[in-house]
Amino acid sequence: MPLFGNKFSPKKTPLRKSSVSLKSNHLDELVDDEKRIKLNLSDQKLIFVNGEWRPSSGKNSSIYKLNEKLKKRNEELEEENNLLKLKFEVLLNMMTQITAEHQLQDEVIQGLKETNFRE
Template identity: 50%
Template sequence: MPIFGNKFSPKKTPIRKAGNHISNDDNLEELVLENRVVSLQLGKHIMKFEDGVWIPESGKDASLHKSNKKLRKRIGELEEENNLLKLKSEILLNLLTQTTAESHLQQRELEKFKKDLKK
């Protein structure tokens, strides 16, 4: 038996009261579905955390971010349009090739008929 008591044995923590927890599922759904945006202000600069990315809200960086976002959107639209135009030109080239081949066949048949008529 220790003389001064056992210093290293922790005291038991008191049991918590169950009055402060969420009692119904409606409140829980509201907390989960609520869209919270984290904002941070450092001096004159304000940033917010959205979709896993810090986005500047004020100052020169904010205007650059907004213009970059618009430009990225425009680039995406132009890439889609470019892909569509490439597809259309490929289809037109295929149609032109098919028509040219058919006209060559018809010319050969005409020449063949002309030779047969001459004989």
């Protein structure tokens, strides 16, 4: 036993009693049919889905749904833009290759004409 006591061991905190009882009738109010947590705040209803609260009714519900549609449309447009950039690069490479081949062909023809003209 230490002479002055152990200063580094904290006292144990007493257990707290829950102020909310989750009886079966209260559980129906907190969980919907798909086993998602729901919350009612005055005129708004929120549902906890995939780690975030989503409004299911009220004035923010329509704004949230519109934002989700806009996000999805934005992602689609970004994918389309990336595809178009890729197609543009491929076409540009094809045009460069055709131009180089055409110039090489012109140089070969010009060289043949010069050798035939000298003879």
